Amino acid sequence: MDSFSWFICNWWNFKTVAVSSDQNVYVAGSTTGSFGSQTNQGGRDVFVSKVDGTGSIQWTKFVGSSGDEEAFGIAVSPDGNSIYVVGRTTGNFSTNTNSGFNDGFVAKLSDSGSLTWVKLIGSESQDNATDVSISPDGNSVYVVGYTLGLLTGQSSVQGVDSYLAKFDGNMDWLNIIPGTNDEYALNVKATADSTAIYIAGSALKSRINGQEMSSGSISTFLVKYLTNGTFTWARLTNSFSATSSGLAVSSGSNEIYSSVSSASALIYRFSACPNGTYYPDGLSGECFDCPVGSTCSVGSTTPVVCGSGKYSRAGSVACLDCQQGSYCVNGELTM
Numbered sequence: 054m055d056s057f058s059w060f061i062c063n064w065w066n067f068k069t070v071a072v073s074s075d076q077n078v079y080v081a082g083s084t085t086g087s088f089g090s091q092t093n094q095g096g097r098d099v100f101v102s103k104v105d106g107t108g109s110i111q112w113t114k115f116v117g118s119s120g121d122e123e124a125f126g127i128a129v130s131p132d133g134n135s136i137y138v139v140g141r142t143t144g145n146f147s148t149n150t151n152s153g154f155n156d157g158f159v160a161k162l163s164d165s166g167s168l169t170w171v172k173l174i175g176s177e178s179q180d181n182a183t184d185v186s187i188s189p190d191g192n193s194v195y196v197v198g199y200t201l202g203l204l205t206g207q208s209s210v211q212g213v214d215s216y217l218a219k220f221d222g223n224m225d226w227l228n229i230i231p232g233t234n235d236e237y238a239l240n241v242k243a244t245a246d247s248t249a250i251y252i253a254g255s256a257l258k259s260r261i262n263g264q265e266m267s268s269g270s271i272s273t274f275l276v277k278y279l280t281n282g283t284f285t286w287a288r289l290t291n292s293f294s295a296t297s298s299g300l301a302v303s304s305g306s307n308e309i310y311s312s313v314s315s316a317s318a319l320i321y322r323f324s325a326c327p328n329g330t331y332y333p334d335g336l337s338g339e340c341f342d343c344p345v346g347s348t349c350s351v352g353s354t355t356p357v358v359c360g361s362g363k364y365s366r367a368g369s370v371a372c373l374d375c376q377q378g379s380y381c382v383n384g385e386l387t388m
C-alpha cells in the first residue's frame with residue numbers, strides 16, 4: 054500500500070480529486086468493500102483518501118451508512134486543514150435523518166482523516182449534491198446540487214431544480230437557481246476576491262432568469278451569484294446535447310473557464326472587459342465601447358459619467374479638463 058497506482062482497482066469508483074496548497078492530494082469515490090480499519094456500513098460507502106506528494110497514501114476514511122453513498126465533489130480549505138466531500142446517500146447519519154430516496158450530503162473531514170460532521174440536504178424526493186468550493190478565508194463552503202422535490206426555503210418545484218447552499222458549519226442559506234424546467238448544477242467555484250460564486254451545469258427546455266436554453270436538447274449554462282446569495286445573471290454556453298464538465302476561475306477573479314462535453318470537448322472563456330469598454334454583467338466576449346462623456350476601467354459594468362467642467366471621448370479611461378474657450382456639460386466638450 055505504498056504507491057498510488059495500487060489504489061486503482063476495479064471495485065473502487067473514483068469520482069473526484071483535489072490538491073491542497075501543501076501539495077497533498079485528496080481523492081473520493083465509492084466502494085462496496087472494506088479497507089484496513091474501515092468497515093463498509095452497507096451497500097456502497099464513500100471513501101476519502103489522502104495521498105502525499107510522493108504518492109504515498111496517508112489515510113483512507115469511509116463516510117457511510119447502511120444505505121448507498123456516492124461522492125461527486127471534493128475541496129480542500131486554503132490552509133489545508135479541512136476537506137469537504139459532497140455526494141448523495143439513501144441512508145441516515147447520526148443526527149441527520151434522510152428525508153426520502155437520495156439526499157445530498159456534505160461531509161467535513163480534518164487533514165488527519167477524522168470525520169468532523171455530515172449534513173444532509175434533502176426533500177422527500179431525489180436530491181443530490183454535486184460539487185463544493187471554499188472561500189479564500191476558508192470560512193464559507195459553497196455547495197451546489199439539484200432536487201426533484203421541495204427543499205427547505207424552496208417555494209415551488211419547477212421540474213428538476215438546482216440550488217446553491219452556503220455552509221459555515223451549519224447551512225446559512227440555500228437559494229434555487231431561477232429556471233423554468235430542468236436544471237442540473239454540476240460545478241461551483243468561489244472567486245479568489247470573495248465577490249462571486251460561479252455555477253456551471255446542464256439544462257433541459259428551460260429559461261434561467263429569462264435566458265433561453267435549448268428548446269430540444271440539453272444545454273449548458275453559467276450562472277453568477279454574489280457571495281451574499283444574490284442571483285446576478287445566467288448565460289447559455291452550448292445548446293446542442295451538451296453537459297458541463299468543469300469550471301475554473303483565474304487567480305485574478307477576472308476570467309472564467311467553463312468546459313463542456315458535447316460532440317467534442319469545448320472550453321468557454323468569459324473575461325473582464327478591458328480599459329475603455331464595459332459590459333453590464335462585467336464578464337463578456339463582446340464588450341461595449343465606453344460612451345462619450347464617461348470613463349470605463351477594466352472590468353467595468355457601468356460607465357462613470359465625467360463631472361462638471363470635464364469631458365471624455367468614446368473609449369476613455371480618464372476625464373479631461375474642459376479646454377479654454379469651450380464648455381463641457383455631462384462630459385461632452387463643445388468648442
Ligand SMILES: [Ca+2]
Pocket residue numbers: 094095096097098099117118119120121122144
Ligand atoms: Ca453505505
Ligand SMILES: [Ca+2]
Pocket residue numbers: 152153154155156157175176177178179180
Ligand atoms: Ca430525498
